[in-house]
Amino acid sequence: MATVDLKDVRKVYAGNVEAVKGVSIDIADGALCVLVGPSGCGKSTLLRMVAGLETITGGTVSIDGKVVNEIGPAERDIAMVFQNYALYPHMKVYDNMAYGLRNRGTPKDEIDRRVREAAETLELAHLLDRRPRELSGGQRQRVAMGRAIVRKPKVFLFDEPLSNLDAKLRGQMRVEIKNLQRSLGVTSVYVTHDQLEAMTLADTLVVMNAGVVEQAGAPLDIYEKPASTFVASFIGAPPMNMIPAGGDGHPEALAGAQTLGFRPEDARISTPAGEGGLTLAAVVEAVEPVGAESFLYCAAEGQHLVVRVAGRSGANIGDKLTVTTPREKLHWFDKAGRRVSA
Amino acid sequence: MIGLSRRRGVIAHIVLIIGMLVVAFPIYYTFVASTHSLQTILRPPLPLLPGPEIFNNYYEALFGGIGRIGGVNVWTLLFNTTVMALSIAVGKIIISILSAYAIVFFRFPFRMTFFWLIFITLMLPVEVRIMPTYAVMVNLGLIDTYTGLTLPLMASATATLLFRQFFLTIPGELIEAARIDGAGPWRFFKDILMPLSRTNIAALFVILFIYGWTQYLWPLLMTNRNDMTTIVIGLKKMISFADADTQWHLVMVTAMLAIIPPILVVLFMQRWFVRGLIETEK
Known part of the structure; x- marks a missing residue:
């Protein structure tokens, strides 16, 4: 369990492209914070800075009160679910989920227990011996989720995890992610460009545009009192x-x-x-x-x-x-x- | 090839069969010659069917007198050639997969300079730089050694380039997932990159093994002692200028023997080889 605090976080790419222009967000312990905005608004860059996959140009990212700017992604105690799932194609489902734990030197029976537990929760138990290419999109998505939850991380990071699924499955997975996140109580940051996904999932909704936060708050507050014309036209369909x-x-x-x-x-x-x-x-x-x-x-x-x-x-x-x-x-x-x- | 008409199928097969005959006939004829006595070979025309001397010839070539090829038997030559082909294939794969790994996944100064340096060597075949390479080997005292025979042929721009192109197709997300899963550079290489490169490695192994097996000029320069030379050079040495002195039936047997190991490699690795060339799924 942990809080995530961003203080005046900035990202400047080589060639002076400023992707994130000073973002401050406080995410409460156990909350699901959704970053939403159009393509290129800097939401993914922000998430990747929290993950440690991008260097932070300015400001600080803290997880559980500790500044993690200089700490590598593996030591931040985070787990990430990627848009294309990023499953290891040559490993079985079981090994995909166990890989991170093995690298941390978790004892074998503990790994086994956690993987089977996660597989049970995600209804993957009968698929543990398959390889990713034998799975459907929704099943791959679950494996990616499973890989995140076996680690019992402080923070979950989701990078547009549902955008490769068809509409029906997306709706179903949305509910599952929400329930799972609530029952596990893990602080989460979720990036999407889909305002419906953003509205339904978020405890805290952060609307971003051109590298800055346009508005942050509870989804319905934002819907009822949009702070700008941008937010007003982006949220709501x-x-x-x-x-x-x-x-x-x-x-x-x-x-x-x-x-x-x-x-x-x-x-x-x-x-x-x-x-x-x-x-x-x-x-x-x-x-x-x-x-x-x-x-x-x-x-x-x-x-x-x-x-x-x-x-x-x-x-x-x-x-x-x-x-x-x-x-x-x-x-x-x-x-x-x-x-x-x- | 879906929906080919029967007629087109027949034509395709005729073309293929003609091609096969052109390629296969000389090999078949070598085989036929290896089954006749020297007298039959020297008295034209050579029969088109295998003769009665097959067991004698092969027995003599394999287990006959030691001094057949400048005092060396065929086993030594086959062994030398195997060492050379295997070392070149394995060495090339190790060196090129590591250098491609460095060039694709690490950011270091002059990265592109190194890449281009490697790339430029593609344009220099062994033959062009053979004199300086030979001089270096002589100075290092590596004449008549396995090291001298294999080391200069190991660096390979082609294989490096091949691995680089393959590594570039590995999605960034996979690399990031591995980073989050706590895989350092070595673990990432061992657990993810190597297994994904399996088919490429197999395909390269076949190509490089044959490349090493058929080397001619380099072993010719590098070996003075007959017991250090390869089967290809041995074959050459078996043929003397006076036609009558050449044991043609044994030359033919040795040629057949020289063909067998590469064929076995291709046969055993065919499944992987083909997959490595056509596989696109990552």
């Missing part, structure tokens, strides 16, 4: 609608606010907006029924909007609608894209 503030039917803007945002599910059709709410005249451009809900893609004031309606929608392409949003569901952002609060 479909993304938040944004329009320039001050148009017809707009409520009075907050001081300094330039952009007005509202989530697709907060928009209403043909319902009075109420005091201080937003009212827009929109034209339906496309209808996307997905079963339990439908998405209406509309145009209003030269902007494209998405409105979520429950169940089947009677709207057709070309229909004129009145889209409204109550005042308490509106988000305001200033010129720089930062959130403006009342």
Whole structure:
């Protein structure tokens, strides 16, 4: 059990490319922290610095209160699950899981006990004699997990571990990872570019963009109060609608606010907006029924909007609608894209 | 080759069979000659079928008089050649896998310079640098030794390059996983790199063994004593200028004997050899 603390961590690659520009995050003991952001935002680099696979240009990384900047990956007492699983192709499943323990000189019967225990937990017991290439993607993923848990490390690191699985399996593994992490109570850092994965897994969600932390906090807090237009459009699918503030039917803007945002599910059709709410005249451009809900893609004031309606929608392409949003569901952002609060 | 029509199959086979005949006939003829008496060989035409002297000839070549090839029997020559071919093959593999390991996985000053130095030697075959190499060996007193016979032929740019290309295809994540699993450089080499290189090593072994076995110029220069020379040189020495003095039937037997070990190596390692050449799965 351990905490992970990053203090002003920076990474500059040769040629002065600054990949991580001063990131500070405190991860509580036993918490699952998800780093999310678009490709190239520095989230993987940050994770690899925690793992010890990248040198740290500036700042400190501490595990369990001890600065580990100069300590090699094997001595940091971490385990990592890679995107492509990185299983040793020539070793059987059993040996894949046992390899790290053998290198540490763990006694043979202890290794055996731990591997079988992990295999039991992950339902891999019948596959211990197979080689990785004889396994399906999901099974390989489990072996990679098994290799991490037999070590009983202080910290788990996940580098986009589900991105090579199909959608159904991904959902299933997501739940399993969450349950496993909770039952083992091991502090974890999880990197993903999938905001749904990020929302559902995280105890602490860290949204990164261009090498800096845009916002960190509980997933629903971030969803409800995004700190910037970037976070607002990155978290949530479909993304938040944004329009320039001050148009017809707009409520009075907050001081300094330039952009007005509202989530697709907060928009209403043909319902009075109420005091201080937003009212827009929109034209339906496309209808996307997905079963339990439908998405209406509309145009209003030269902007494209998405409105979520429950169940089947009677709207057709070309229909004129009145889209409204109550005042308490509106988000305001200033010129720089930062959130403006009342 | 899926969906080949029957006619194309027949044509392909005819071409293959003709090719086979062109390659195999001289070897077959050598075999035929090795089964006849010297008189039959010297009196043309040589029969196309094996003759009655097969057991006599082979017995004489293998167990006959000691002084047959300048005072040395064929076993010594086969032994020398085996030592040479094995040392060259194993030595080349060890040296090149280690140098490729260093060049691919370690960051050290002048890494690329070293790589290019190795690469450049590809353009210099043994024959080009044979005089300076010979001079060095003479000065070191290595004439008529196994060391002198094998050492200069061990460094191999080709094998280094082959291993380098293979190592470059090993995914970075695998290396990182090994680092996190606590595998240091030696363990990584021994536990992960070597097992993954198995098929490449087997394929190289076959090629290099044959390369070592068929060396001609270098053993010709390096050996003065007949008991240190190789079977290929021995064969050459068995043929004297006066045609009538040459024991042609024994020359043919010795040639057959010289072919057998490389064939055995290929046969035994064929499975690995083919896999090493075609395998892409990592």
